[in-house]
Amino acid sequence: MSARVTETGRGASPAVMNWLRGRLSNIAPFLTLLFLIVFFSIASPSFATLGNVGNILNQISITAIMAVGLTYVILCAEIDLSVASVANATGIVLAYFTLQDSYANIANVPVDGWAAILLALASCFALGAVNAFGVTRIGIPSFIMTLAMLQIGAGICAMLVRGQIAYNVPPLIATLGQKALGPIPYVVIVAAVFLLVGHLVLTYTRFGRYVYMVGGNREAAEYSGVNVKLVLASVMIISAVCSGTAGMVGVAYFGSAQQNEFDSYLLDSISAVVVGGTSLFGGRGGIGNTIVGLLVLGVLNNGLDHINIDSFLKILIRGLILLAALIINIYAQRLRSAQSAPAH
Amino acid sequence: MSARVTETGRGASPAVMNWLRGRLSNIAPFLTLLFLIVFFSIASPSFATLGNVGNILNQISITAIMAVGLTYVILCAEIDLSVASVANATGIVLAYFTLQDSYANIANVPVDGWAAILLALASCFALGAVNAFGVTRIGIPSFIMTLAMLQIGAGICAMLVRGQIAYNVPPLIATLGQKALGPIPYVVIVAAVFLLVGHLVLTYTRFGRYVYMVGGNREAAEYSGVNVKLVLASVMIISAVCSGTAGMVGVAYFGSAQQNEFDSYLLDSISAVVVGGTSLFGGRGGIGNTIVGLLVLGVLNNGLDHINIDSFLKILIRGLILLAALIINIYAQRLRSAQSAPAH
Amino acid sequence: MGVGTEAAPPLLELAGINKSFGGVAALREVDFTLRAGEIHGLVGENGAGKSTLMKIIAGVHADYGGTLRIDGQPLRFRSARDALRAGIGMVHQELSIVPDLTVAENVFLGSQPITRFGVVDWRRMNARAAELLRDLGIDVDPRVPIGSLPIGLQQLIEIARVLFSGARIIILDEPTSALSPPEIERLFGLLRGLRASGRSMIFISHFLDDILNVSDTVTIFRNGRKIVTAAASDASKGWVIENMIGKGHEDLEESYTSDMMLDSKPDAAVVLETSGLRHGRAFRDVSLRVRAGEVLGIYGFMGSGQLELARALFGKLRPDGGTLTIGGRQVTLNGTAAAKRAGVAFVPESRRSMLFSHEPIYKNMSISILDRLHPVLLRPAAERSLAERHVVSLGIRPPRVDQALGTLSGGNQQKVGLAKWLTYLPKVLVLSEPTRGMDVGAKEDVVKIVRSLREQGVGIVVVSSEPETVLSLSDRILVMRKGEIAREFASETVSKDRLLDAA
Amino acid sequence: ADMVKETMRSEKPLKAAFSNAGLQATWCAQGKRAAEWWGKLLNVEITWFDGELSATKQRAAIDNMASQKWDFVAIQAFGIGTLTAPVGKMIDAGVPVLDMDTLIAPLEQINVHSFLAPDNEFMGASVTQALLDAIGGAGTIIMTQGALGHTGAQGRARGFESVVKKFPKVEVLDTTPADWDVTKAVRIWETHLTKFPKIDAAFFHNDDMALAAWNVMKARGRTDIKIGGVDAMPPALQAVTEGRMHATVRNPSCRIHGGAVLAGVAAVLNGEKSGQGIPKHIITDGPVVTKENAPGMQWMQDHYLI
Numbered sequence A, B: 001m002s003a004r005v006t007e008t009g010r011g012a013s014p015a016v017m018n019w020l021r022g023r024l025s026n027i028a029p030f031l032t033l034l035f036l037i038v039f040f041s042i043a044s045p046s047f048a049t050l051g052n053v054g055n056i057l058n059q060i061s062i063t064a065i066m067a068v069g070l071t072y073v074i075l076c077a078e079i080d081l082s083v084a085s086v087a088n089a090t091g092i093v094l095a096y097f098t099l100q101d102s103y104a105n106i107a108n109v110p111v112d113g114w115a116a117i118l119l120a121l122a123s124c125f126a127l128g129a130v131n132a133f134g135v136t137r138i139g140i141p142s143f144i145m146t147l148a149m150l151q152i153g154a155g156i157c158a159m160l161v162r163g164q165i166a167y168n169v170p171p172l173i174a175t176l177g178q179k180a181l182g183p184i185p186y187v188v189i190v191a192a193v194f195l196l197v198g199h200l201v202l203t204y205t206r207f208g209r210y211v212y213m214v215g216g217n218r219e220a221a222e223y224s225g226v227n228v229k230l231v232l233a234s235v236m237i238i239s240a241v242c243s244g245t246a247g248m249v250g251v252a253y254f255g256s257a258q259q260n261e262f263d264s265y266l267l268d269s270i271s272a273v274v275v276g277g278t279s280l281f282g283g284r285g286g287i288g289n290t291i292v293g294l295l296v297l298g299v300l301n302n303g304l305d306h307i308n309i310d311s312f313l314k315i316l317i318r319g320l321i322l323l324a325a326l327i328i329n330i331y332a333q334r335l336r337s338a339q340s341a342p343a344h
Numbered sequence C: 001m002g003v004g005t006e007a008a009p010p011l012l013e014l015a016g017i018n019k020s021f022g023g024v025a026a027l028r029e030v031d032f033t034l035r036a037g038e039i040h041g042l043v044g045e046n047g048a049g050k051s052t053l054m055k056i057i058a059g060v061h062a063d064y065g066g067t068l069r070i071d072g073q074p075l076r077f078r079s080a081r082d083a084l085r086a087g088i089g090m091v092h093q094e095l096s097i098v099p100d101l102t103v104a105e106n107v108f109l110g111s112q113p114i115t116r117f118g119v120v121d122w123r124r125m126n127a128r129a130a131e132l133l134r135d136l137g138i139d140v141d142p143r144v145p146i147g148s149l150p151i152g153l154q155q156l157i158e159i160a161r162v163l164f165s166g167a168r169i170i171i172l173d174e175p176t177s178a179l180s181p182p183e184i185e186r187l188f189g190l191l192r193g194l195r196a197s198g199r200s201m202i203f204i205s206h207f208l209d210d211i212l213n214v215s216d217t218v219t220i221f222r223n224g225r226k227i228v229t230a231a232a233s234d235a236s237k238g239w240v241i242e243n244m245i246g247k248g249h250e251d252l253e254e255s256y257t258s259d260m261m262l263d264s265k266p267d268a269a270v271v272l273e274t275s276g277l278r279h280g281r282a283f284r285d286v287s288l289r290v291r292a293g294e295v296l297g298i299y300g301f302m303g304s305g306q307l308e309l310a311r312a313l314f315g316k317l318r319p320d321g322g323t324l325t326i327g328g329r330q331v332t333l334n335g336t337a338a339a340k341r342a343g344v345a346f347v348p349e350s351r352r353s354m355l356f357s358h359e360p361i362y363k364n365m366s367i368s369i370l371d372r373l374h375p376v377l378l379r380p381a382a383e384r385s386l387a388e389r390h391v392v393s394l395g396i397r398p399p400r401v402d403q404a405l406g407t408l409s410g411g412n413q414q415k416v417g418l419a420k421w422l423t424y425l426p427k428v429l430v431l432s433e434p435t436r437g438m439d440v441g442a443k444e445d446v447v448k449i450v451r452s453l454r455e456q457g458v459g460i461v462v463v464s465s466e467p468e469t470v471l472s473l474s475d476r477i478l479v480m481r482k483g484e485i486a487r488e489f490a491s492e493t494v495s496k497d498r499l500l501d502a503a
Numbered sequence D: 001a002d003m004v005k006e007t008m009r010s011e012k013p014l015k016a017a018f019s020n021a022g023l024q025a026t027w028c029a030q031g032k033r034a035a036e037w038w039g040k041l042l043n044v045e046i047t048w049f050d051g052e053l054s055a056t057k058q059r060a061a062i063d064n065m066a067s068q069k070w071d072f073v074a075i076q077a078f079g080i081g082t083l084t085a086p087v088g089k090m091i092d093a094g095v096p097v098l099d100m101d102t103l104i105a106p107l108e109q110i111n112v113h114s115f116l117a118p119d120n121e122f123m124g125a126s127v128t129q130a131l132l133d134a135i136g137g138a139g140t141i142i143m144t145q146g147a148l149g150h151t152g153a154q155g156r157a158r159g160f161e162s163v164v165k166k167f168p169k170v171e172v173l174d175t176t177p178a179d180w181d182v183t184k185a186v187r188i189w190e191t192h193l194t195k196f197p198k199i200d201a202a203f204f205h206n207d208d209m210a211l212a213a214w215n216v217m218k219a220r221g222r223t224d225i226k227i228g229g230v231d232a233m234p235p236a237l238q239a240v241t242e243g244r245m246h247a248t249v250r251n252p253s254c255r256i257h258g259g260a261v262l263a264g265v266a267a268v269l270n271g272e273k274s275g276q277g278i279p280k281h282i283i284t285d286g287p288v289v290t291k292e293n294a295p296g297m298q299w300m301q302d303h304y305l306i
């Protein structure tokens, strides 16, 4: 054992390297982001304007709220494919319990604004609880459980609005979705609050540490006396509640609640989390990564709207850039983990 | 060692029990299937007719071809989210190289039927190879790699048909998609051949056993001299080629090639594989399971069209039945592995 | 020490092997020679580089410095496949079977027999597997999934796979850790038989008696270097230990004393009591009692149910029946968190399932006490200072609490796994195979820690299939056989032989 | 021409099967209600096969439809050309098949009883005309398209361009598609409003996208933009009445679905023949809706007349 002392005594400079390498997997998506920003700024004069920065923030806000919960789930090495569906269902529940104009033609049950919000929150909580129950109690892999929930959420949407579109939401939510506090839209503020709280909880609370530990090595967490099932159940519910909030604010932001409205948010939110560098295998990453990922996708989507290329080509180009970003991430991570691979 | 002998000497009846339990995880989806068949037969007179059996077979054929490749991928504990997208792209490539009527309004490059088929096969092979390269060489998790490929495939579709619809495919493919051999449509025959070959390869070739080994214990496979990367690359390509074939036969079957035509097949094919009882964690399941899964989903989708329930409720009911089937699977698997779990 | 020189080139010859992982050297200038028809024992501390060298030979690590020759021919394997083709087979330290495949397929893993038509010949495979296993004294249905068998059997089947693969060079990296003594004897017989047929074997074990018993030649590793190679007949155990750890071995002798007086403590409070505890087929009718400041050893061969029992005491397995009383209160543990709350601590046998290798040392140590530091928030400063205390008192090297745990040696990792329970002493500490795969130095450290905890009044349960471990730690010993308590040793002298007899 | 024999309420209930692209869409859901209302009136029992906005799902549904017996059938295809085989089977079996709104397949390929559809080009042109009139024939305009693969979107775009061509002083700033997706419409319009300081008019391929974009305009105080849409569903009528939208054009869901019921009953009871009693192609255009005629349009929709 004494032999080890000398071996590790000269570890100072590797430590610095380690730190840099550790940063690398965070720096990689950041570089992608910088590259995209520079590229679009050169390619379009309207891209790098203050107004457009506001646009990008606006545009990623709903995804951001969803991605906060999803980050927790993915940090635990699980997945939630039902985020968009739960968001949609919650938004529709909210509208269902709000008085709609007669032209909306929905046989709904209007209640007080506060009650509607609570009912909507309760529904997303309940859907999350079903996910949590399925994953932790019954033992259905989260991929499958949330795949089923995706369809159930769509079913709830269909049942409630029956092909119609609802336009009204309670005033509080309408304010959050459509108004601004000075120059800053509330929806951006809500997203920022979610990201901030999400980050603080992950970094400064016991629960946050457990999330990383459960994702890093579930068995070890269990043998350390961590209530792994409770943590997993919590993240599934957190994810659903974040999605539900995104759905509520979203229907206000988009001005309507209808079936399939949020479909594209599933790929967007998963992409944001993984492009940011949070590992699908759990234990590594965080809200910081997710923010970078959100910005990469937000800038990409927005930037492509600013430059004049064939609409049909845009889809392909977006796919290719996404792939490139992922490859860069992987190489950065490779460089990093070359060092810190666990011994066998 | 002598202790062991006696221990296993009284193993006769446990062996039988084990065998039964082993079957159980296959029997569970089968029971779900039986239940659905009985239920729909009672609920609707038009369900249990010969014509409708034909319908069901027809309807699951395209999914089946895709699901064969996906079964290989999932047996290796990987996932392919690009199946539907690759199918769509391949179908569109096929149409792109076929002479279209002038009303189709596509600036395409018609070549000989055989050449078009080969080009289409080459494209799906190439897309699969990109997946394979990303997963095995670059080390991108298959979930993310194929998520990017999903978008790239959609991009290719958009680029080639530019929002138009192509109707013509080479005669051979048209025959496979639209004609019948006596009473049996060729598309059902193609699906049956794919399923059969898929099953035989899995069961009776070394490659097939390697697939199980790689999914069951990747490290052990590697140590016993299996070229794990080659196996993984192969299954990604097999999946893409199956998807491509499904896409080609599919455009003929549906009579047209257009963007987003196959979108719903992604969830359908994944659901079929997992509902059949093949484990997402690899190494467990097979084509037999996939067939049962295909039938469960096929009967469910078809049966719901035969009974008179509110259209808007159908989506929810389908989701709930899917969830129920998954729960039953899990409990069956639980019962099985309660006994056979390796000691720690 | 006489290594004979012969005219013909040796079967396997490694010269100047260097290997590092991300800048940390695992092997430095290692020379190694294996002759045809010899059993070559390999010993060394944890992390000395034994497995790494073997993985180079077996083609798992392809990037290394130095040369490898077989029959004088320089070769470089790029994969396990290359090595297998060159006639090198290896039983890895970690069990590598495919649990869902059948016994027969696991015997022929990767080289399933095929018919003329290139199709897997299931019938021949099953027949051959049954036959080969029967030669090894294993009588199982080759068609059952291997995962459904006891772990010792799985290990034997894996060994059988390599032995029967026709390899000329067979590497066995700690193959006996999951085997019972009779199984080990049987295995040695087989190895000797294979040697007689001209095959060569490299055998790694931390059981020096076994090494000296079965090998012709012994090579000792320390800290990535080969220290010495000698004929086994010339080597004594003391001499081996001295070379392994690079210092005098007097202070280590104690743990190798096989006999010790067992005395129970009749007046201390009972901290753990079970009555009629049972779980499935793993164990049944287990009634035991542990007093504060007492170490109860539970000995049994692999698969005797003692590991499952340990898990049940920590709420990881839910017993089907019986009662569990902790600190005088009868409890039902529905999870490890509940067990922790009730005052039970647990250290599992596998490092992999105990530690977070990407996380720094201090987070590994504090994971179990976060709730005591603050109900909601984290207290990183407190975590660090606690960790620093443990690092010093346990002699963990390097003593830097921010270093990722995965970069520590196995023994040090194991100490970290223990340390997480030492801040707030539990009522009951359950140790499952606390010294498995540990070198003698690290074992001694564990013994010291356990003794000091006992002094502080913790009731300790040590579950192990290594007689030395149980004997060196316990005040009282229960022997389990096939899931039942077969025998209790208290207040008497126990030798290894008596222990084995009872099991 | 002779007066066609009056279509009667059927004595025994007729069995009809309807399918449309996806009941998620308000337009389709309204059509379903209209068909059911007309069906009740004429003693037709309607079974619905939802396409769920998926070509493959609708195909499966139509396969199932084709294996059952119907007096007549009416279909709005989601994916053109994807239903040819089962529809052909029903036609061959002598079932009158009415094609609603979207081609089931190019008319060369399939012989439906009649095709009841609006002229998308006309709809696009007439709303564009109304918008350009409102801005005095000069200024800037943006078109937000539906999914480019959709024939309706293609027709509406053609109509838009045909009118814009005639106004040299009108500049088209952008035509990015939003794929009928309101979330995309919002995103694109946020960019538009940043990029273009002066936008006089905007033509959307449907009202839903228009109403979503209007939210963005309101939030940025750019409500001076004249908005035009297509469909004239009740929410859009309300928006036109309130002045949020300048104009929309009615795509008469009730007329098309109700017409399909009528045509089906006529074919069964009166033996009306395709191309003789009923034309192969009925253009069902609705009017442009502005403030003046919006309330009337609402009343007619309430009674499933247009």
Ligand SMILES: Nc1ncnc2c1ncn2[C@@H]1O[C@H](COP(=O)(O)OP(=O)(O)OP(=O)(O)O)[C@@H](O)[C@H]1O
Residues within 6 Å of the ligand: A341, A342, A343, A344, C021, C025, C026, C044, C045, C046, C047, C048, C049, C050, C051, C052, C053, C093, C408, C409, C410, C437
């Ligand atoms: N894959 C790997 N990545 C990084 N480091 C490794 C890896 N494999 C081994 N090492 C390191 O190489 C050194 C030698 O390890 P090795 O496993 O060969 O030791 P060993 O002698 O087999 O020890 P033990 O007796 O505990 O099995 C150790 O420092 C170990 O941590």
Ligand SMILES: Nc1ncnc2c1ncn2[C@@H]1O[C@H](COP(=O)(O)OP(=O)(O)OP(=O)(O)O)[C@@H](O)[C@H]1O
Residues within 6 Å of the ligand: A004, A007, A008, A339, A340, A341, A342, A343, A344, C021, C022, C024, C046, C047, C048, C051, C093, C406, C407, C408, C409, C410, C411, C437, C438
């Ligand atoms: N990823 C790594 N990076 C740097 N050094 C490492 C790494 N992993 C292990 N080491 C070094 O490995 C040595 C410890 O040996 P090791 O961890 O291999 O024991 P072990 O082989 O795992 O034990 P066993 O295999 O018997 O369980 C230490 O010197 C440590 O510095």
Ligand SMILES: [Mg+2]
Residues within 6 Å of the ligand: A344, C047, C051, C093
């Ligand atoms: Mg090792």
Ligand SMILES: [Mg+2]
Residues within 6 Å of the ligand: C050, C051, C052, C093, C173
């Ligand atoms: Mg080792």
